[in-house]
Amino acid sequence: MKILVCISHVPDTTSKINFTENDTKFDTNGVQFVINPNDEFGLTRAMWFKEKQGATVDVVTVGDKSTEPTIRKALAIGADSAIRVDAEPVDGFQVAKELAKVAEDGDYDLIIAGRESIDYNGGMVPGMLAKLIGANFINTCVSLEIEGEKATAVREIDGGKETLTAHLPLVIGGQKGLVEESDLKIPNMRGIMMARKKPLKVVEPVAETPLTKAEKFEKPAPKGEVKLVDADNIDELIDLLHNEAKAI
Amino acid sequence: MSVLVYTESENGKLKKAALEVASYAKAVADAIGGNVTAVSINSDNNDDLANYGVHKSLEVSDEKLQKFNADAYAEVITQAAKKVDAKVVVISQSANAKYLAPLLSVNLSAAYASNVVDVPKTDNEFTVERTAFTNKAFNHTSLSTDIKILGLSNNAFGLKENKVEMSKEDFSAELNDDHFKINVESVDKNTDKVSIADAEVVVSGGRGLKDPKNWGMIEDLADVLGAATACSKPVSDMGWRPHSEHVGQTGKPVASNLYIAIGISGAIQHLAGISASKTKVVINTDDEAPFFKAADYGIVGDAFEVVPKLIEKLKDFKANNA
Ligand SMILES: Cc1cc2nc3c(=O)[nH]c(=O)nc-3n(C[C@H](O)[C@H](O)[C@H](O)COP(=O)(O)OP(=O)(O)OC[C@H]3O[C@@H](n4cnc5c(N)ncnc54)[C@H](O)[C@@H]3O)c2cc1C
Numbered sequence: 001m002k003i004l005v006c007i008s009h010v011p012d013t014t015s016k017i018n019f020t021e022n023d024t025k026f027d028t029n030g031v032q033f034v035i036n037p038n039d040e041f042g043l044t045r046a047m048w049f050k051e052k053q054g055a056t057v058d059v060v061t062v063g064d065k066s067t068e069p070t071i072r073k074a075l076a077i078g079a080d081s082a083i084r085v086d087a088e089p090v091d092g093f094q095v096a097k098e099l100a101k102v103a104e105d106g107d108y109d110l111i112i113a114g115r116e117s118i119d120y121n122g123g124m125v126p127g128m129l130a131k132l133i134g135a136n137f138i139n140t141c142v143s144l145e146i147e148g149e150k151a152t153a154v155r156e157i158d159g160g161k162e163t164l165t166a167h168l169p170l171v172i173g174g175q176k177g178l179v180e181e182s183d184l185k186i187p188n189m190r191g192i193m194m195a196r197k198k199p200l201k202v203v204e205p206v207a208e209t210p211l212t213k214a215e216k217f218e219k220p221a222p223k224g225e226v227k228l229v230d231a232d233n234i235d236e237l238i239d240l241l242h243n244e245a246k247a248i
Numbered sequence: 249m250s251v252l253v254y255t256e257s258e259n260g261k262l263k264k265a266a267l268e269v270a271s272y273a274k275a276v277a278d279a280i281g282g283n284v285t286a287v288s289i290n291s292d293n294n295d296d297l298a299n300y301g302v303h304k305s306l307e308v309s310d311e312k313l314q315k316f317n318a319d320a321y322a323e324v325i326t327q328a329a330k331k332v333d334a335k336v337v338v339i340s341q342s343a344n345a346k347y348l349a350p351l352l353s354v355n356l357s358a359a360y361a362s363n364v365v366d367v368p369k370t371d372n373e374f375t376v377e378r379t380a381f382t383n384k385a386f387n388h389t390s391l392s393t394d395i396k397i398l399g400l401s402n403n404a405f406g407l408k409e410n411k412v413e414m415s416k417e418d419f420s421a422e423l424n425d426d427h428f429k430i431n432v433e434s435v436d437k438n439t440d441k442v443s444i445a446d447a448e449v450v451v452s453g454g455r456g457l458k459d460p461k462n463w464g465m466i467e468d469l470a471d472v473l474g475a476a477t478a479c480s481k482p483v484s485d486m487g488w489r490p491h492s493e494h495v496g497q498t499g500k501p502v503a504s505n506l507y508i509a510i511g512i513s514g515a516i517q518h519l520a521g522i523s524a525s526k527t528k529v530v531i532n533t534d535d536e537a538p539f540f541k542a543a544d545y546g547i548v549g550d551a552f553e554v555v556p557k558l559i560e561k562l563k564d565f566k567a568n569n570a
Contacts, residue, residue, distance in 0.1 A: 013497055013517050017384045037498050092350070093359065118497060120380050120387070123362050127318075127350025136429055137318065139347040142491070152433075156492060157316075158343045159443030163433040176498050177491055211359035215375060216388040220523065226530070226540050231549030234561045237529070240545055242565070245527040247449075247506040248473065 001055040001146065001168075003046045004106060006099055006113040006125070007074050008036035009067040013118065019217040026119070026217070035070055038114025042174035044184050045144060046112055047078045053146065056080050058106060062089045062098045068200065075195035076187030082198065087205035090213065092120075096128035097208035103133050109168045110151070115140050115175040120214070123173070130171035138164055142177030249282035252334035253302070254325050256342060257291035264407075264446065265340040267300050271408040272400050273338040274301025275367045280335060287328040287419065289313050289321065298414035300407065306331075306419035312428070315435070316344050320427040322351035327421040329356055329395065336368075337397045342445060349399055358395035365404040365524075382497045382520035401524060402445060402503040444493065447476035449506045450525070452495055454480040454518075456511020456532065456551060460488035465555045466510065472562045478502065480512045496521035510551045514539025531555065 011017070011031045018027040035043065049055040059074040060083040061067050071082040085098045103111055113126035130137030136151075142161070143154035151170050155162045156177070187195070229237045241248045253273035255266035266288070273284045283303040288294055290313055294305045306328050313320060325348070329337050337352065339345040341363065353360040365386070366377040373390040376398060380387040444450060451470040453463065463477075470477045477493060484494035495502050497517040503524035510531045512518060519542050522528065530543040531554050540546050547554055 011381075013520075017381045019385075091359075093353070096350075118382050121363055121382055123346050124350040124353065124360055127347070128354050131351050131354035137351070138430065139318070140343055155347075156343060157435070157437070158445040159441065160435065160437035160492070162435045164430055165433055166430045176494075181485060211391065211393050212361060213390050213392070214380075214387045215373075215390050217380065218377075218386040218388070219384075220386070223542065223544075226543045226546045228540075228546050228548065231547050231554050234547075234554070234557050237545060237547065237558070238561055238565050241506070241527070241529070242569075245506070245544065247527040248562075248565070 001049060001053065001110060002106065002108045003049060003055050003057045004103060004108040004111045005039065005043045005046050005057060005059045005074070005079065006111065007039050007043070007059050007061045007071055008114060008117040008119070009033050009061055009063050009070040010036045010117050010119045013037065017219070023217045024215065033070055035073060036114050036117045038116060038118070038175045040184055041176055041178040042112035042114060042172070043074055043077060043079065045174065045178040047185065048179065049146065050078065058083060060085065060099060060102050062087055062095045064088055071200065072195050073187055075198045075200070076191040077185045078191065080198065082200040084200065084202050085205050086202050087207070091210035092122040092124035093128060093212070094208050094210040096125045096132060098205050099125065099129050100132040101206050102203070103129065110146065111135065111169070111171040112174055113171065115173040126171050126173035135169040135171050136166040137171045138166060139173040141172040141174045144172060144174070144178060249280055249335045250332045251277040251280070251282060251284050251336045251338060252325070252329045252332055253284055253286050253338040254345065255286045255288045255291070255294070255297060256340060256344065257288055260290060260292035262288070262291055262294065262296060265342060265402060267296065267407050268403070268405055269338050269340050269400055270297050270300040270302050271410065272367070272405040274408070274410050275405070276336050276338060276398070277301070279367055279370050282335070285328070285332045285334070287325055289324060294416065299409055299411050301410035301412055302414055303412055305414055305416045307416060308419050308421065310420065312423065315432045317428060317430065317432065318344070318348040318351055319430065320423055322348040322355060323423055323427050324421040325352055326355040328419060331419070335395060337395065339397065339399050341399050341401050345399065349397060353397055356395050356397070357393060358397050359391040359393040360397040360399065361389050361391055362399040363401050364398045365401050368398070379524065383501070383523040384520060403505065403526070404503065404524070442474065442476040444476045444478055444495065444500050444502055447504050449473045449475035450478050450502050450504045451475045451508045451510070452478035452480070452512060453483065453510050454512030455482050457483075462552070463489070465559065468559050469508070469555055469562070472559055472566060480518050509539055509543070510555060512539060513537050514542055
């Protein structure tokens with residue numbers, strides 16, 4: 001089985017979010033970038049397929065040279081080779097187009113992406129990618145088994161779960177649940193050394209025009225002070241919730 | 249010009265979110281000039297949509313669409329959008345809508361903006377405000393295609409009554425086997441409970457509750473308020489509660505009217521999931537817990553003393569305000 005894992009390079013989850021250039025650009029100053037958490041679950045699941053069922057695992061990212069440490073980390077975790085599409089990601093559609101080219105060139109059986117990236121939370125790349133290459137697509141995937149040509153997946157729905165089956169080629173939008181958090185792999189020294197020798201191919205973009213553009217960013221208005229209510233005065237809380245907040 | 253809104257139903261009944269997206273679609277139609285058409289699939293009665301500004305209801309009833317299927321549903325909406333020459337397509341941000349939206353976007357060659365929280369500005373360009381960085385910021389996005397798809401964040405717009413005359417029309421899309429390549433084998437829903445995504449009120453517990461045995465009072469409080477129950481990440485990691493209840497950056501986002509956090513410290517990753525909620529209440533023994541900075545109302549106190557009292561007082565309140 002040939003697996004492609006799409007890796008999004010995102011600010012670490014505790015990063016302070018700031019903007020520059022008149023609030024038009026994300027301020028990367030002092031920000032640590034990591035593998036998108038949803039993708040990390042997918043990458044670990046891909047390693048499981050590799051170890052237990054036999055598979056080759058390529059990782060791909062769309063981004064400039066600054067994203068290379070992130071994909072090197074994926075190599076250190078155990079992916080066989082990496083592809084970087086040398087383009088600045090602007091919107092979901094453009095990224096999906098770039099990934100579609102890589103996916104078609106590589107003729108993959110399974111493509112694992114994350115449900116969404118934690119930077120722009122678009123939640124659109126995996127579905128668009130699947131549609132563009134004519135593959136089946138399952139979103140919010142929390143479990144995935146593959147037997148021969150058939151995949152069985154569990155998807156999270158509002159208020160429950162759904163079990164689905166589909167034939168390969170398949171694209172999934174994965175998330176926590178694909179593997180246990182305790183199974184997430186941290187690169188060890190040997191992995192890091194090996195990653196240096198693994199192929200990292202830089203490919204030119206197909207240069208698709210984005211359909212959307214982030215024009216301006218804004219931070220939420222600073223919040224007023226919390227109103228503290230005495231633990232012995234629950235009536236006051238109920239009154240505030242009813243009359244002030246109109247929440248009950 | 250026309251705005252098409254996909255109004256979701258469950259077991260034949262329109263969801264509350266359907267009325268919200270309809271309300272929003274009406275505001276979009278007013279902004280760009282035009283009318284709202286709704287498309288619904290296997291919904292028994294769409295009369296209520298007229299109260300929220302829908303001029304025309306396209307009604308699909310098809311046995312094959314009994315279970316949600318992203319490809320097939322996206323195809324139905326695509327054909328409906330073409331039929332009414334829609335310029336904007338509005339969907340919710342339910343798990344199903346998020347699943348089908350990117351497929352719809354490719355079908356219609358339409359730009360898609362997700363997590364939208366406001367009515368588009370149309371002065372020069374067509375721009376919408378959306379949440380970004382898991383609710384830590386907003387982003388004004390311009391969409392450049394002829395047709396645009398907007399995914400409205402739950403509870404971001406609310407219900408706005410706007411009664412109009414509504415006509416109804418049966419609609420059937422042409423579907424083939426290719427649209428049903430994914431089989432739904434089984435659905436496992438907690439039918440008796442409100443889901444976090446749909447809930448107006450969410451009662452959430454953290455590690456401060458100390459033991460899964462103590463969840464009874466969280467459930468009792470949720471019962472009084474008609475709320476969904478939720479939890480912080482460690483609570484689901486330890487298996488005290490199912491993963492589907494875990495709220496935050498790596499869990500579920502919550503956009504409820506009221507979020508009550510009990511014994512939750514308010515780590516940045518947790519707060520990221522709840523900042524779209526309107527009113528936040530925190531109950532915590534530690535007056536320095538970061539949650540107090542994010543909350544509107546707080547009680548510094550022991551959950552085991554405060555929550556039972558709160559339940560009793562709320563029962564009285566409900567009885568007097570029924
Ligand atoms: C990459 C990453 C992603 C993450 N994603 C998420 C996420 O999506 N969601 C999430 O929740 N967390 C997430 N976390 C974890 C997060 O950092 C915190 O560890 C977590 O939110 C803490 O949960 P808690 O508040 O329940 O527990 P604790 O931090 O242990 O806090 C418990 C609180 O309960 C209070 N307390 C104790 N006893 C009582 C009592 N009797 N009455 C009232 N209060 C009491 C304490 O004062 C304390 O504030 C993530 C972490 C990482 C690194």
